[in-house]
Amino acid sequence: MRAQFLLAHSIHRARPATRSPSQKKRHDEHGARCRNSGTRHNPVGEGLVPSFTSAVDRALPNIEDPNQLIQSPSDLPIPAGFGPIARHWGPRRVFAGTYDDAWATKHAPLWPADLDERFFRAASPGLQAPEHLVGGEPVRLVGLHPDGAIEFAAARLHLAPRSLSSGPAQE
Structure with a gap:
């Protein structure tokens, strides 16, 4: 996650972010200057704007795909996130x-x-498993916590179906 703003036709250097405000809090803090600029991929998104003029002093998206970082206002990557x-x-x-x-x-x-x-x-396309999960798969979350990566195994669920009947048994 990186916090950055577009300033006078250039993106200033990204700073690491340790916390990210919620969509509602971000809107409340920035008011009309930070009105929703979403796309069909993310109607409540922030930071994608149609021109340099409308981009000045606007926050860029809180989360970006590291393979599609925004370099200019004309860049319109598919939104990234984990929600x-x-x-x-x-x-x-x-x-x-x-x-x-x-x-x-x-x-x-x-x-x-x-x-x-x-x-x-x-899930976002980049976070979808190619096959159905069975449990036990390794999970690694990077860039979401100030102490570093979080690693764990996906939970294993064991279902034991039961059937109860209040009437006489039927064949």
């Missing part, structure tokens, strides 16, 4: 399937036939 992506935001909505009249008359309220399983992934 969930809402179902109606661009990155997930494209996988939702078709909800047309045919769906409404033949399939509703079930999912449409062309629903893509990726619709159910709320």
Whole structure:
């Protein structure tokens, strides 16, 4: 995470950040100067603006993909972060399937036939596992804590299904 601002047509050198204010707190502190400048990928995002003029003295995004750092106002990288992506935001909505009249008359309220399983992934694309997790996978969080990386194993869940019946047994 790096804290930086665009000042008079250039991005000043990034400073390490140890804390990041919430979206609401950041808006309350900066008021109209920091109005939402989100995109279809992140409608509540900060820092992506259409011109140099509108970018001066504006905070850049709190979190960036280290492979797509913003170098100028014309850079519009896909937003990065570790919070969930809402179902109606661009990155997930494209996988939702078709909800047309045919769906409404033949399939509703079930999912449409062309629903893509990726619709159910709320994590940012860079944080999604390529395969289903089973537990025990190593996890390493870098750049999120002032003391350094946080490492642990993903939890293992063991489900034991049970069935209870209040009536007589049926075959």
